[in-house]
Amino acid sequence: MFKAVKKEVIDQHNQSHKSDLDFDFEYLEKKLQQSQIDIHKIKEQVKKFQVAVPTWGVGTGGTRFARFPGIGEPQNIYEKIEDCAVINDLIGFTQKVSPHFPWDNVEDFSELKNFSDNYGIGFDVVNSNTFQDPDDSSESFKYGSLTNASSAARDKAIEVNQKAIDNGKILGSKGLTVWIGDGGNFPGQISFSRSLERYIDSMKKIYSHLPKDWTVLLEHKPYEPAFYSTVISDWGTSYICAKELGDQAMCLVDLGHHLPNTNIEMIVSRLIDLKKLGGFHFNDSKFGDDDLDAGSINPYELFLIFNELTAASQNNKISNISYMIDQSHNVTDPIESLILSANEIVNSYAKSLLVNYSLLEKSQDGNDAIQSMQILKTAFNIDVSPIVAMARFENGNSINPINTYRTLDYKNDKSLKRKNKSGSSSGIV
Ligand code: PSV
Numbered sequence: 261m262f263k264a265v266k267k268e269v270i271d272q273h274n275q276s277h278k279s280d281l282d283f284d285f286e287y288l289e290k291k292l293q294q295s296q297i298d299i300h301k302i303k304e305q306v307k308k309f310q311v312a313v314p315t316w317g318v319g320t321g322g323t324r325f326a327r328f329p330g331i332g333e334p335q336n337i338y339e340k341i342e343d344c345a346v347i348n349d350l351i352g353f354t355q356k357v358s359p360h361f362p363w364d365n366v367e368d369f370s371e372l373k374n375f376s377d378n379y380g381i382g383f384d385v386v387n388s389n390t391f392q393d394p395d396d397s398s399e400s401f402k403y404g405s406l407t408n409a410s411s412a413a414r415d416k417a418i419e420v421n422q423k424a425i426d427n428g429k430i431l432g433s434k435g436l437t438v439w440i441g442d443g444g445n446f447p448g449q450i451s452f453s454r455s456l457e458r459y460i461d462s463m464k465k466i467y468s469h470l471p472k473d474w475t476v477l478l479e480h481k482p483y484e485p486a487f488y489s490t491v492i493s494d495w496g497t498s499y500i501c502a503k504e505l506g507d508q509a510m511c512l513v514d515l516g517h518h519l520p521n522t523n524i525e526m527i528v529s530r531l532i533d534l535k536k537l538g539g540f541h542f543n544d545s546k547f548g549d550d551d552l553d554a555g556s557i558n559p560y561e562l563f564l565i566f567n568e569l570t571a572a573s574q575n576n577k578i579s580n581i582s583y584m585i586d587q588s589h590n591v592t593d594p595i596e597s598l599i600l601s602a603n604e605i606v607n608s609y610a611k612s613l614l615v616n617y618s619l620l621e622k623s624q625d626g627n628d629a630i631q632s633m634q635i636l637k638t639a640f641n642i643d644v645s646p647i648v649a650m651a652r653f654e655n656g657n658s659i660n661p662i663n664t665y666r667t668l669d670y671k672n673d674k675s676l677k678r679k680n681k682s683g684s685s686s687g688i689v
């Protein structure tokens with residue numbers, strides 16, 4: 261097994277941070293004892309938390325205006341895996357990656373799996389890309405993929421998805437996320453009705469290609485790249501399609517795919533009750549699908565989402581939710597953004613574990629709005645970073661991952677071998 265970051269480096273760093281961590285942890289332990297919360301129980305749950313890193317997230321992102329590549333950027337899936345292994349060696353919460361096809365296509369998927377296995381990296385849900393033309397340019401998805409009026413284009417889009425499943429099978433994945441950019445830029449451009457019908461029809465063909473132990477996750481989005489209407493625009497449409505397809509079809513909630521001020525935590529609760537919540541794409545946003553770092557703009561929203569998840573899990577209402585990050589890192593070193601984002605997600609999860617749900621239920625049913633709100637706010641306001649840091653330490657990872665990462669000079673080192681392609685193209689990868 262290779263280590264992207266040497267164990268000795270992590271251990272040496274941890275030595276200099278351990279006594280401060282012990283001090284903070286013991287203080288929090290006493291503080292939580294006052295509310296009869298056992299910090300060790302929380303820490304054990306936190307140690308098991310996992311969220312997948314998007315392979316496309318380790319490359320510098322961009323907008324439709326420009327992309328400003330960083331130094332030592334990964335140029336192919338193998339180099340992306342190396343960067344993901346650095347992240348996981350430092351934090352341990354990201355043992356799997358979520359690949360995107362055809363972006364991550366290789367000749368030999370078994371070889372890729374062996375390579376990743378060696379780094380201790382596995383493969384989570386795979387993603388299919390039919391929002392740009394297929395690799396062989398045999399068909400165009402300019403006017404849609406799974407919902408295109410041309411049956412040849414639809415068949416090609418189905419084939420791209422089926423290939424993604426086949427690749428994922430070799431990699432050990434158990435799921436496929438389907439997001440299509442299909443929609444219209446002008447009123448009248450497409451028939452709302454016929455395009456949805458075609459989507460369901462195409463999805464049925466993809467669904468029938470799924471192995472029995474796989475899940476297909478349907479991802480909705482209200483706009484972009486289509487700016488007037490999208491075919492799978494909201495969670496209701498996504499739910500109807502998942503229901504129509506069958507038990508292996510679930511809905512995926514990308515935090516950026518909602519109109520402003522949408523109550524995302526309520527959507528999460530609804531999908532849980534409808535038994536159709538299958539996964540997340542975590543990110544944050546200010547205005548639209550900004551793909552900013554998780555928890556960087558609205559950490560309370562992230563906490564409220566985990567509050568729904570933890571309450572549902574304590575009532576045995578959910579299992580097997582796929583947690584993935586989906587971000588575009590335009591001005592930061594993606595490795596640093598992903599380290600902080602994953603920790604921010606774990607942080608929100610840890611805070612949700614502090615909520616006393618039986619007290620909250622009583623308070624809600626007693627119509628005590630102030631107390632109910634305070635129960636959540638109190639948990640949210642507790643600094644759980646010593647729990648998360650101790651979980652990382654006990655899992656063999658870094659107490660202060662950004663600090664450790666910066667001493668590696670990793671990207672400078674990589675830039676000697678990885679040569680960025682010239683020019684500044686736009687786009688997300
Ligand atoms: C679309 O905006 C999306 O959220 C889908 O999940 C894509 O697969 C991903 O972004 C690409 O970054």
Ligand code: MN
Pocket residue numbers: 439479514541586
């Ligand atoms: Mn997404």
